Amino acid sequence: MKITVTIGDQNEVKEISNSITIKDLLKILEIPSETVVVKKNEYIVINEEIVEEGDNIEIIKVIFGG
Amino acid sequence: MYKCTKCGESPVIIQRKASGQLLCKECFIDSTKEKVLRDIRKYGLIEKGDKVLIALSGGKDSVMMMSIFDILRRRNIIDLIAVTIDEGIKGYREDGIKIARKNADKLGIKHKVVLFKHYFNKNLDDMMKDQIQGDSRHACTYCGVLRRWILNRVAQEEGATKIATGHNLDDETQSIIMNYLEGNLDNLTRIGPKSESNYHKFVPKIKPLREITEKEAGLYVIASNLEVHLASCPYAGDSFRGEVGRFIKKLSENHPTIMYSTLRGFDKIKPILKRELTTNGAMNTCKQCGEPASGDLCKACTFSDKWK
Numbered sequence: 175m176k177i178t179v180t181i182g183d184q185n186e187v188k189e190i191s192n193s194i195t196i197k198d199l200l201k202i203l204e205i206p207s208e209t210v211v212v213k214k215n216e217y218i219v220i221n222e223e224i225v226e227e228g229d230n231i232e233i234i235k236v237i238f239g240g
Numbered sequence: 241m242y243k244c245t246k247c248g249e250s251p252v253i254i255q256r257k258a259s260g261q262l263l264c265k266e267c268f269i270d271s272t273k274e275k276v277l278r279d280i281r282k283y284g285l286i287e288k289g290d291k292v293l294i295a296l297s298g299g300k301d302s303v304m305m306m307s308i309f310d311i312l313r314r315r316n317i318i319d320l321i322a323v324t325i326d327e328g329i330k331g332y333r334e335d336g337i338k339i340a341r342k343n344a345d346k347l348g349i350k351h352k353v354v355l356f357k358h359y360f361n362k363n364l365d366d367m368m369k370d371q372i373q374g375d376s377r378h379a380c381t382y383c384g385v386l387r388r389w390i391l392n393r394v395a396q397e398e399g400a401t402k403i404a405t406g407h408n409l410d411d412e413t414q415s416i417i418m419n420y421l422e423g424n425l426d427n428l429t430r431i432g433p434k435s436e437s438n439y440h441k442f443v444p445k446i447k448p449l450r451e452i453t454e455k456e457a458g459l460y461v462i463a464s465n466l467e468v469h470l471a472s473c474p475y476a477g478d479s480f481r482g483e484v485g486r487f488i489k490k491l492s493e494n495h496p497t498i499m500y501s502t503l504r505g506f507d508k509i510k511p512i513l514k515r516e517l518t519t520n521g522a523m524n525t526c527k528q529c530g531e532p533a534s535g536d537l538c539k540a541c542t543f544s545d546k547w548k
Contacts, residue, residue, distance in 0.1 A: 211455075217251060218265065220242065220254060234470070236300060236454070236457075236459070236461075237410075238471070
């Protein structure tokens with residue numbers, strides 16, 4: 175299935191397998207979940223949220239490791 | 241569908257790993273705000289009539305802190321002034337200043353921008369560029385000392401009775417581990433929700449977000465639609481604090497309560513450390529700038545003398 179992932183100013187359409195969670199998606203993208211807040215279709219979601227076909231996922235980095 | 245542990249509504253925006261609690265947006269914002277206000281009371285961080293200087297970088301922690309202190313300002317318990325320090329870090333600080341100003345203006349809080357260059361004749365970029373050979377100090381060492389000097393000076397100029405900084409649980413845990421690993425026990429005894437020096441020239445510093453994780457501070461500002469500067473200081477990544485921070489975050493993945501237990505454990509042993517380690521060395525006044533100093537010169541003047 176296809177989803178759109180937004181990180182900062184970058185939008186990218188990604189092909190992913192069905193029924194993965196936000197946590198799985200972050201793992202695929204190699205983004206530590208403790209450093210980001212994630213919105214699905216403009217609403218903040220938890221790591222256990224299921225990603226579905228056509229979703230817009232926005233990943234907002236809030237921790238920069240400094 | 242997950243439901244909020246407090247109100248039973250959906251959707252939830254956080255599952256607290258440490259407690260298992262699930263919270264919707266409204267309950268998360270309310271409970272976090274309440275927690276900070278409770279800590280302010282518990283640790284006696286403010287008194288009625290205080291004028292609190294908010295060290296406002298424009299980042300998530302300081303913007304969140306200011307928005308919560310504003311509740312107390314609107315209840316006429318305290319007065320606020322927001323101060324943003326422009327260290328002169330090109331390509332980084334400019335956006336933070338704009339956002340800091342917008343947030344202060346929105347709440348109607350007096351806002352002042354103060355420059356390293358004004359007080360020390362140089363900005364941080366130039367200090368690092370002109371660093372003399374053999375001086376391996378990290379930018380954070382200079383920046384930390386000079387920022388503390390400026391905040392104390394501006395607080396006195398503005399008649400502020402407290403300086404509030406946005407240090408969160410991650411920062412505080414890092415400080416505990418860093419100072420322990422470096423054997424810097426003197427600094428270790430100074431970590432806490434409120435500075436404890438009796439020297440009249442030190443304006444007391446307070447940390448109302450000390451028990452809020454960095455991640456929750458980030459979630460709070462996004463859930464509250466607060467505009468914040470989300471960017472990394474170019475000097476921060478290779479610092480010792482950065483290394484320690486990454487180590488603690490890694491540990492927290494499998495041990496979600498590790499930061500809370502580090503803080504709680506430290507708070508318990510701190511009175512013993514203080515009793516055993518505190519020296520009664522009297523505070524002096526810096527011969528050059530008149531700010532507090534342990535010797536003839538304060539640390540900021542020792543540093544700035546190098547650049548003359």
